[in-house]
Amino acid sequence: MKSVPKLIRRFVGIMFLSSLLLIILNFALLCIYTLNQAPNGSPWITAQEVADALSQNENGYILTEDTALELQNTDVWAILIDNRTMKVVWQTEKLPENVPISYTASDIASLTRGYIDGYPTFTGEAENGLVVLGYPKDSFWKHMWPSWDYNFIANLPKTVLSVFAINIALIFIIYVIANSKLLKSVKPIVSGIQALSTNEEVHLREKGLLSELAVNINKTSDILQTQSRQLRKRESARANWIAGVSHDIRTPLSMVMGYAGQLESDMQLSEDNRKKATVIVRQSERMRNLINDLNLASKLEYNMQPINPKKQNLIAVIRQVVVDFINMNIDEKYMIEWETDETLTSCPVCIDKDLIKRAVSNLIQNSINHNKQGCHIFVRVISENNVCTVVVADDGVGATDEQIKKLNNTPHYMVCNEKTTEQRHGLGLLIVKQIIFAHNGKMLIKHSEYGGFEVDLSLPMTM
Incomplete structure (x- = not known):
């Protein structure tokens, strides 16, 4: 107030x-x-x-x-x-x-x-x-x-000031009395408007000088509450649907992957059939990853994913992600380089270690997915002004200025292209953004200094 x-x-x-x-x-x-x-x-x-x-x-x-x-x-x-x-x-x-x-x-x-x-x-x-x-x-x-009386002349300045003070006091009293009703009417109106901004239910007395404004505020509150209830209902239904579908698909998908894996390794089958089985395994893995990403994105959006922040050395966490990718024996055309300054040995942050690793893994995988011809991927950690920043960049095909602007400003990254059989759902970047925001951090997408794509993840340092 x-x-x-x-x-x-x-x-x-x-x-x-x-x-x-x-x-x-x-x-x-x-x-x-x-x-x-x-x-x-x-x-x-x-x-x-x-x-x-x-x-x-x-x-x-x-x-x-x-x-x-x-x-x-x-x-x-x-x-x-x-x-x-x-x-x-x-x-x-x-x-x-x-x-x-x-x-x-x-x-x-x-x-x-x-x-x-x-x-x-x-x-x-x-x-x-x-x-x-x-x-x-x-x-x-x-x-x-x-x-004239001498004392009257001697005290004239004091008398004049006293008269002015009395006049001002009288004007003030008259002013307050005349506007007291207005002030009483304004106070609940201001409280109602502040409550509307926080999506609280408002019901003001529809009397007084500003009764018409109170009526409109009450109507606005009713509309907002109705919309909020409907939105929560829809969001709950969508989250439950996503969770149910994800659960129902996992079992048959596991069976498909298991049988396809057996066919892939069955030497009695022809080479052509085993290649088809390999395609089934890879596409099934893509479906499983998509379901996991969709489920995680839904949980992060509705604050259903538990965040367990602990004090961690961000350098050690990100280095482990890079080592894991190198040990995966990915294609030789994708080279991952660790560029963190050797003099920087510690960058303490309060994070959920598994979620941050998931975010950085998504960024590295994103560079791999969008550069079929191969690229160099550069990962480093920077510490400046009590902020730790993880930089994931590549020298691949990159993106246009318009695309980067959309990626930075669009609340989701869903992309559908009828000309290709592989739709780019964009859940990887969405999950990264949700994870960083859940840690009170910032995400910035831009051109890399190597001519490709770059994403900077900034997290507040913990002392």
């Missing part, structure tokens, strides 16, 4: 990423909005610029033309309050009638931080007084009591 926590982590990760992106987006928008509002602090600067641009002569106070035009364009009025008399000694045109012309100290303190009759006011310090600018009533909002 590793997938469900992974799914939950994905949901939580998406939720946290969404929250983080939302916070970053809000912060960016706040910064952009604040920067756009930053120029609104310019009224204080403008008030000081007006105070600096205001000069006095014998006729009174004069404001520069550019500054006066700027005030007019922005619909701003201005006054100058004298420091000594606390009265207005200069004003712009179109001054509202309800703007006082004399002030007290408390009035000046009030207008500095607030308004005059609803007009937001901003001040600038002139040489002999205080310049006051009055903006339209709906242009600015002024905070009249800008004082």
Whole structure:
């Protein structure tokens, strides 16, 4: 059930990423909005610029033309309050009638931080007084009591982080509650799919958000179980049939071979009849070997052949197979050469000795069967990277690239050819492959370095 926590982590990760992106987006928008509002602090600067641009002569106070035009364009009025008399000694045109012309100290303190009759006011310090600018009533909002608790400002970063953490926690709780039903529905679905992959019977509750998917999984499980039962039944019938036929054929075949052998050695028969008896013996031996191969292949396929692995020196096992073939006095046109490096004295593996010998014997016999004109057969054992490899190669007719590809990828080697009376059943290579796979090894068919056919059998080394 590793997938469900992974799914939950994905949901939580998406939720946290969404929250983080939302916070970053809000912060960016706040910064952009604040920067756009930053120029609104310019009224204080403008008030000081007006105070600096205001000069006095014998006729009174004069404001520069550019500054006066700027005030007019922005619909701003201005006054100058004298420091000594606390009265207005200069004003712009179109001054509202309800703007006082004399002030007290408390009035000046009030207008500095607030308004005059609803007009937001901003001040600038002139040489002999205080310049006051009055903006339209709906242009600015002024905070009249800008004082903050010290501890509040000092703890503001911590407070902001706490608020963010609380918001994220609330979002997480809401998210989990909203998706709890989905997660409860996903868990059995994932378990069901995993069970299907191992051919287990599955039956899920067909309720919840994913009920339709549960129904389909249940139907799939029923179909797979039915197919599995039918397949096991067919396989059992086939294995029993092969075993029964093999058993029933052995007795009459032994009688045929026995009588044919007697006729072959009966000197009272003509030479021609004795040759016919020899053919009967050889063909009967082929039939017996075919039956044995078929029975062994069937047992290996259905794990009915007992495997008795023991620690063995693979070099000694394979050398014995080569010696046995040499002692069989096979035709002189088939030369078997032992090419294992003399410095390699031990290659420990855990194997069933008899089955491995059978596999290598099949490969040597395969080279003999497919090279009627004769060939050299080369056998060696290699040890590399904790793997022992048995190589059986020849310099015979070999095989094409297409044939080798099929041999490596086809699960069986059955070959029927209507143009020849001797059908090539291919059980030899099939048995080799089954024996090696039963030992957790690998089999590779390829072109040999001698121009013929080669099979490599790799087995894990035992320490």
